[in-house]
Amino acid sequence: MRTSPRVRSLALATASLLALSACSDEPAASPSPAATSTPSESSEPTVEPVDAEYVDVAAGPVGVAAGEGSVWVVSTGDEAVSRIPVGARRPDLEVAVPGVPLRVAVADGAVWVTAFEQGQLVRIDATTGKVTDRIVTGAGPEGVTAGFGSIWVVAQDAGKLLRVDPASRRVTEWIDIGVGARLVATGAGAVWVSHFADNAVLRIDPRSGAVTSSGEICNGPQGLAVVGDLVWTACTFSDQVLGLDPQTLEVTTDIAVEGYPDPLSVTPEGTLLAVAEEGPALVAIDPVDGVVLEERVLAELAALGDRANLDVAVIDGEAWVTSHTTDRVYHLPAH
Secondary structure, three states: OOOOHHHHHHHHHHHHHHHHHHHOOOOOOOOOOOOOOOOOOOOOOOOOOOOOEEEEOOOOEEEEEEEOOEEEEEEOOOOEEEEEEOOOOOOOEEEEOOOOEEEEEEEOOEEEEEEOOOOEEEEEEOOOOOEEEEEEOOOOEEEEEEEOOEEEEEEOOOOEEEEEEOOOOEEEEEEEOOOOEEEEEEEOOEEEEEEOOOOEEEEEOOOOOOEEEOOOOOOOEEEEEEEOOEEEEEEOOOOEEEEEOOOOOOEEEEEEOOOOEEEEEEOOOOOEEEEEOOEEEEEEEEOOOOEEEEEEEEEEEOOOOOOOOOOEEEEOOEEEEEEOOOOEEEEEEOO
């Protein structure tokens, strides 16, 4: 199976960071990124880091999701999924998931993990931690979410959006979306896909499978969220968080978020959360007024660019943020 340049880069970045950590007592620094698509190592956050708590996890954490009373963290370096019960100081379970696991969703009593190089969606029983199924997705599965009674998976290199029945664990629909899409979310009556290669957001009708594109809107759309009557995406390489009208797909709100914004999430109160890779930093946004409310820097690390990603999830009033470079997941009040 073909390995995409991005995953090769992610694997090399993780290996380099592990090697540096083994040779020094100091935190590992990011390897030099390419000048054409990644930030300079000299980039530094402009705000002093807060004293955020964290949990150490397996090497190279990327995806995170909350559900079944726990936080679930996907680590690409050690190819494992860690379960952290709410309130715990360390994982109580680690599940091996070979094949460069990337993203995770929790639904229907199970944890659903994309394994990029294996071309699989892996189902883990949320109670026992046992792998109960492996569903073939086609090349390069990354984004995964639940909605409309289904599990949705973006097969990045296959150019498909898959709809999976969580009961039968079978793919019920394959939708053409073009090669290079990344993440997926549901809300406002539709399925939403960030198309990184096309610099666009796609709307998919869950009844007909019809696909509508926003057209090019920014540079490097990745994270997605639906809140405040808008669909939001984080544009990593243009330092923007954009709000789109879900009917017209026109950009109605454009918020500057410096530091390579990557994942998005939403608090129960409706605050939009973005994580900037540089730091990383947790940025709270008012989705109604379209203004940044607060920025909390968690560390002093350079952005990852396109070598790897971060993620954020909210549970029990806390935001959990992965740090691929330091092999930890931070948690702090979500407000």
